[in-house]
Amino acid sequence: xxxxxxxxxxxxxxxxxLKLGPDFQNAGCLLISEVKYLLENKDREPPDTAVxxxxxxxxxxxxxFSSTDSAGAVREILRREAQLSQFEIAxxxxxxxxxxxxxxxxxxxxxxxxxxxxxALLDEIQIMRKFQS
Amino acid sequence: xxxxxxxxxxxxxxxxxxxxxxxxxLETKLYTDVEGTCVGAFGYIIAVVSILDIGKxxxxxxxxxxxxxxxxxxxxxxxxxxEVVDGQVTQLSKMGFYAECGPLTVFVSSQLIHPGLKxxxxxxxxxxxxxxQIIEKGTSVRLKIVGARVDATEIFAIxxxxxxxxxxx
Numbered sequence: 001x002x003x004x005x006x007x008x009x010x011x012x013x014x015x016x017x018l019k020l021g022p023d024f025q026n027a028g029c030l031l032i033s034e035v036k037y038l039l040e041n042k043d044r045e046p047p048d049t050a051v052x053x054x055x056x057x058x059x060x061x062x063x064x065f066s067s068t069d070s071a072g073a074v075r076e077i078l079r080r081e082a083q084l085s086q087f088e089i090a091x092x093x094x095x096x097x098x099x100x101x102x103x104x105x106x107x108x109x110x111x112x113x114x115x116x117x118x119x120a121l122l123d124e125i126q127i128m129r130k131f132q133s
Numbered sequence: 134x135x136x137x138x139x140x141x142x143x144x145x146x147x148x149x150x151x152x153x154x155x156x157x158x159l160e161t162k163l164y165t166d167v168e169g170t171c172v173g174a175f176g177y178i179i180a181v182v183s184i185l186d187i188g189k190x191x192x193x194x195x196x197x198x199x200x201x202x203x204x205x206x207x208x209x210x211x212x213x214x215x216e217v218v219d220g221q222v223t224q225l226s227k228m229g230f231y232a233e234c235g236p237l238t239v240f241v242s243s244q245l246i247h248p249g250l251k252x253x254x255x256x257x258x259x260x261x262x263x264x265x266q267i268i269e270k271g272t273s274v275r276l277k278i279v280g281a282r283v284d285a286t287e288i289f290a291i292x293x294x295x296x297x298x299x300x301x302x
Contacts, residue, residue: 015134015278016215023138023174024211030135035208039180047180049169051236055179055210058235061273062219090134095217095275097298105298106217106275 016108018085029090031075032058033065064096070132077124083113096129097122134216135235137182138175138209142167144201146190151199159187163203173283176211177236210235212281212290219302220292222272225259227252232274237288241276245293247300266301275302 013021020027030038036059039046046052065071071093078089088107097103100118104110110118142163150158164181171177188201212218212234220232220239229242243252249263256262260269268274276292277299294300 013213014215015213020213021174024136027136027138030137030208032135035135035179038182038208042180047164047168051169051171051177051179054233055177055235058221058233061221087134091217095219102298105296106277108215 015087018087018109020087027086029086031065031071031090031093033063033071033093034068035059036063037068037071062094064094064129066132070128074125074128077121077128081113081117081121085109092122093125096125098126134211134213134218135179136176136209136211137206139185139204139206140167140175140178140209141202141204144188144203145193146199146201148197148199156187159201159203160184163205167205167207171236171284171286171288173285176209176283176288179208179210179236182206182208210237212237212239212278212288214278214280217275217277217299219273219275222268222270222274225252225261225268225270227254230261230268232276232292237290239276239278239290239292241274241292241294245279245291245295247295268301273302275299 013019039056039059065074074093078084078092088109091107092103095106097106100115100122103118103122144159144162167178168180183206185204185206188203190199190201192199218234220234222230222232224231227243229240229246232239232241246261250261250266250268253260253262258270260267274294276294277296278290279293281288281290
């Protein structure tokens, strides 16, 4: 019985419809670039765990923005679109889709955003990526 | 998806540690206890960012140990069904391949790989290949998580690349 109740909760979570469960619905999402910055600038010895090393390697490979300035600027760009949730902002910045069609395909909850406005945001992010030092 | 999240952890401290270096000891104990672990509801706890409150330290009857309920902020990683993530291929077989997305390992079954990509066991290293694309060890792929089983200590996820805009990046 208890096991079944837990299964139901897991069933309710679905990123496509932005259902993240009670614990994460309002939690702050981090961009991969921000995680990289946080892990690389710790004021104490890095923990010696497999999870930590794997994550550090992963964020180094997949961070799209090299500096905190450019990551912050991307957040600023995406914050202008009031309809976007934390989760969607992080997904757009992590995956950097080039077209609004691609963005809506990999982040289905973006259907609510107008194509032209989304495209303008994505173009701006692409330009940011191109010119970051 | 990576999150920054406020969590709490209970530390039982033996009376032999009560003394001048107790706070330091509590901090290291918190780090070693929680970092790198996987909690069912919160996913992988990667690193503690800051300690918000180390706790009052109530001495428990009978044992004499002190109980500290610490609150801290940590970077956690939790995968969601329907989420698209990038990952790196680590292992291939004719059944499919495994990709690593940070601490999480995702299995992509050959059923969920585009039929155009065929497993080639004679190639070195082994790969899934079509005319335009090749997936071998170390390739970066974009995949969608279709299901995740959350255990007490580990998360297993199944992914697909058989949709538009997924596959080799």
